[in-house]
Amino acid sequence: MSGAYTVEWADHVEEPAHDVLAVVLEALVPMIFWPRVAIRRAIDEELSAVETFLLEAAVSLGWLTAEVVEEITDLPADVITAVTDGLAEFGLLTRTGTTLYPVDDEIAQTLGRETLRRHAWDTCSVLYLPHTHEAVAFGVPARGRRRRSPPPAYLASPGDRVSAPVGPDMMGIDPATLLSELLVRGRIARLPEDVIGIGPFPEDEPVPESCPVYRVEGVVRTSTPRVDLYVLTGDQRARLDLSGAETLAGHWLRLAGFLEDQGGPARAAEALGCDAGDLVVEDGRALLNARAATAVGDRLSLATSGGFHVTDRQTVISVPIDLRPADLEAAILFALDRAAANMRGAGPEQAGEILARACREHDLPEDALPLAALADRLWGLAQYDLVYMLRAPRDFAYD
Numbered sequence: 001m002s003g004a005y006t007v008e009w010a011d012h013v014e015e016p017a018h019d020v021l022a023v024v025l026e027a028l029v030p031m032i033f034w035p036r037v038a039i040r041r042a043i044d045e046e047l048s049a050v051e052t053f054l055l056e057a058a059v060s061l062g063w064l065t066a067e068v069v070e071e072i073t074d075l076p077a078d079v080i081t082a083v084t085d086g087l088a089e090f091g092l093l094t095r096t097g098t099t100l101y102p103v104d105d106e107i108a109q110t111l112g113r114e115t116l117r118r119h120a121w122d123t124c125s126v127l128y129l130p131h132t133h134e135a136v137a138f139g140v141p142a143r144g145r146r147r148r149s150p151p152p153a154y155l156a157s158p159g160d161r162v163s164a165p166v167g168p169d170m171m172g173i174d175p176a177t178l179l180s181e182l183l184v185r186g187r188i189a190r191l192p193e194d195v196i197g198i199g200p201f202p203e204d205e206p207v208p209e210s211c212p213v214y215r216v217e218g219v220v221r222t223s224t225p226r227v228d229l230y231v232l233t234g235d236q237r238a239r240l241d242l243s244g245a246e247t248l249a250g251h252w253l254r255l256a257g258f259l260e261d262q263g264g265p266a267r268a269a270e271a272l273g274c275d276a277g278d279l280v281v282e283d284g285r286a287l288l289n290a291r292a293a294t295a296v297g298d299r300l301s302l303a304t305s306g307g308f309h310v311t312d313r314q315t316v317i318s319v320p321i322d323l324r325p326a327d328l329e330a331a332i333l334f335a336l337d338r339a340a341a342n343m344r345g346a347g348p349e350q351a352g353e354i355l356a357r358a359c360r361e362h363d364l365p366e367d368a369l370p371l372a373a374l375a376d377r378l379w380g381l382a383q384y385d386l387v388y389m390l391r392a393p394r395d396f397a398y399d
Helices: 049-061 066-073 077-089 104-113 175-184 246-256 264-272 290-297 328-342 348-361 371-380 384-395
Strands: 006-010 020-030 032-046 093-096 099-102 115-129 134-138 163-165 195-198 210-221 227-233 236-241 279-282 285-288 307-311 315-320 322-325
Touching: 006 264, 020 163, 020 246, 032 175, 049 066, 049 077, 049 099, 049 104, 066 077, 077 093, 104 115, 115 175, 134 175, 134 246, 175 195, 210 246, 246 315, 264 279, 264 290, 285 290, 290 328, 322 328, 328 348, 328 371, 348 371, 348 384, 371 384
Parallel strands: 285 322
Antiparallel strands: 006 307, 020 210, 020 315, 032 115, 032 195, 093 099, 115 134, 163 210, 210 227, 227 236, 279 285, 307 315
């Protein structure tokens, strides 16, 4: 994976939902928002049987009149006039007097598509991400219907007024030129397929030298919405669906998948406090041998449900990991920590069963862990109240 990042251990990292690929604890994302962008659409409408016949007739004859059509089809003259006028508006027929002439190239394309294509102007909102050079459209017209996709969340100005340079390649460019280039490259997500152009911006203001940076949190998932974020402004949280920003999502996914990187397991071992050669990572689990389990156990409980925080200059990603023993000696250490964790809220009379259950969970004989070992481990974990509770019936029974 390219780019610098750090890995740190974090206690109590929750396992995400099954469809979540990356958990974004925090990210700083520069954004430019244009609320009313003119878009030119090529809207296809179904070609009727009558329209198809008239176009084919015009091409075959080289010309067409209402009288000839009425004689062939027996359609009323006013219907013929309405249909041929419509075809002329679409640029498929030209009129000289009462005679219609075919525009052969346009008719060939129309018959090939089996649709009539008209051009129309509309508007939508566009959110541009300068650091990944991609955009997401909001409030776009739904194809062939009088409704639109949801508008974007209201983006209040960041409370701390943080800004970031957009980069020398974009600074000063006409926004319409920038978005037109992105449209050609297919980098404006969620635009209808019938959008073929971007209109001029009425304000005629170039892309600024810098833009606001927003603090966000959220997830990247396999289902919809794919990039589901909350924009954090002060104590306000506004939901923002950036599905389609695949370059941004891809960067976060690479951080979330750091364990698959060539140096990822070594970074994980360093964060845990053990040698890389004593740890094996597979399928979301870190398998620790006895030496690794001892080293890690000196820093934290092996029963902790934790994970890693993977951090680069602008992002913190949470990566859960399941610590497991790789050999018998490690299993004993894991079982001991599991028993120590389960003692919280239990009584001293339950210690024997808690130890036996922890042994069973780790495929050990039920008597593999003596009570003295549990007490020693509780001392090591600084669980002094549990040590007292465990020893009280024997050492502090004064009656």
